[in-house]
Amino acid sequence: MTYLKIDKLQKSYDGEIPVLKDFSLQLEKGQVVSVIGESGSGKSTLLKIVAGLESRNTGEVFLNGARISNPKEQLIPGYDEIQLVYQDYHLYPSSSVEENIARPLLLYDKSYKIERLNLILRLLGLEKFRHKLPRQLSGGQQQKVAIGKALSIEPQLLLLDEPFSSLDTIQRRELIAELRVMFQKLGITVLFVTHDLDDALQMSNELVLIQKGKLIQKGHPEQIFSKPKNIYAAKLFSHLNPIPDKKSIFIRPSDVQLFKTSGKPAKVIQKKYLVHFNQLTVQFQNGKTWEVEDKKRIFLPGDRIFLKWERDREIGPIK
Numbered sequence: 001m002t003y004l005k006i007d008k009l010q011k012s013y014d015g016e017i018p019v020l021k022d023f024s025l026q027l028e029k030g031q032v033v034s035v036i037g038e039s040g041s042g043k044s045t046l047l048k049i050v051a052g053l054e055s056r057n058t059g060e061v062f063l064n065g066a067r068i069s070n071p072k073e074q075l076i077p078g079y080d081e082i083q084l085v086y087q088d089y090h091l092y093p094s095s096s097v098e099e100n101i102a103r104p105l106l107l108y109d110k111s112y113k114i115e116r117l118n119l120i121l122r123l124l125g126l127e128k129f130r131h132k133l134p135r136q137l138s139g140g141q142q143q144k145v146a147i148g149k150a151l152s153i154e155p156q157l158l159l160l161d162e163p164f165s166s167l168d169t170i171q172r173r174e175l176i177a178e179l180r181v182m183f184q185k186l187g188i189t190v191l192f193v194t195h196d197l198d199d200a201l202q203m204s205n206e207l208v209l210i211q212k213g214k215l216i217q218k219g220h221p222e223q224i225f226s227k228p229k230n231i232y233a234a235k236l237f238s239h240l241n242p243i244p245d246k247k248s249i250f251i252r253p254s255d256v257q258l259f260k261t262s263g264k265p266a267k268v269i270q271k272k273y274l275v276h277f278n279q280l281t282v283q284f285q286n287g288k289t290w291e292v293e294d295k296k297r298i299f300l301p302g303d304r305i306f307l308k309w310e311r312d313r314e315i316g317p318i319k
């Protein structure tokens with residue numbers, strides 16, 4: 001059954017340039033979905049509207065069947081059951097970790113408060129930092145406190161707005177892996193927005209692509225990878241090599257096989273060392289270039305190289 005229903009949202013801040021265009025999305029309870037889009041594509045606006053913190057021009061949002069109001073329809077905008085976590089932690093600087101996390105529980109029964117606080121500290125591995133101030137923690141730990149604070153009053157829906165952008169790659173990967181397990185344990189519904197495909201894939205198997213305020217495609221990453229709806233969706237996953245003489249048809253570098261003697265001839269002009277392969281830029285006789293993957297790391301700049309690929313790995317036409 002649909003738990004979160006985002007229905008035909010339209011939003012423009014200045015009455016002219018649309019920021020969200022007919023945006024609809026439905027989530028089941030406990031589903032974790034990553035929304036991926038470029039800077040300025042409307043991701044933060046979407047989350048703020050879903051949280052009831054920003055007004056929409058038209059369209060509706062329902063959580064568990066209840067309509068989410070526009071901010072001006074409410075005395076205090078926002079909802080306890082919908083928590084939004086921002087990139088810049090929004091912590092109370094002179095309160096300890098446990099005070100930050102327990103702050104939203106101020107009006108709750110004392111024993112519930114202690115129980116909930118301890119559960120969150122344990123789930124996030126923050127027990128040993130409970131008496132520290134935010135400034136005494138690393139960025140990743142502070143981000144965990146911000147997430148703990150959002151989770152303390154048992155929200156039904158957690159909205160994450162690029163909360164990991166200020167962390168380094170390793171911190172990010174570790175934190176996302178921990179959170180993924182924790183969200184599953186708590187059975188919480190999560191909408192996570194990011195511009196980073198890697199973060200999106202680490203967080204969930206459900207992707208939603210947003211471009212210029214429009215939902216372009218949603219589904220499993222594999223489905224989007226093999227049947228991208230447009231050039232943005234296709235390029236998110238890898239470079240695209242245009243097939244000569246075929247309009248809007250492409251082959252991904254990972255689908256091109258490299259040989260020393262037969263195939264389409266080219267010359268290696270650049271080699272980049274990447275983790276799983278050398279990425280080669282190769283040039284054809286007509287001057288056009290392709291990117292290909294040398295998994296055995298045998299070709300060098302200046303080498304002659306021959307390329308082959310399977311017809312059924314070609315993708316397109318893509319606009």
Ligand SMILES: Nc1ncnc2c1ncn2[C@@H]1O[C@H](COP(=O)(O)OP(=O)(O)OP(=O)(O)O)[C@@H](O)[C@H]1O
Nearest residue numbers: 013014019037038039040041042043044045046195
């Ligand atoms: N309060 C506002 N007033 C006017 N325009 C705004 C406001 N907030 C956002 N915008 C504009 O709306 C568009 C979408 O912004 P939004 O922050 O939703 O995108 P985003 O995808 O979250 O971007 P980023 O990844 O850079 O945070 C941008 O063009 C932005 O300038």
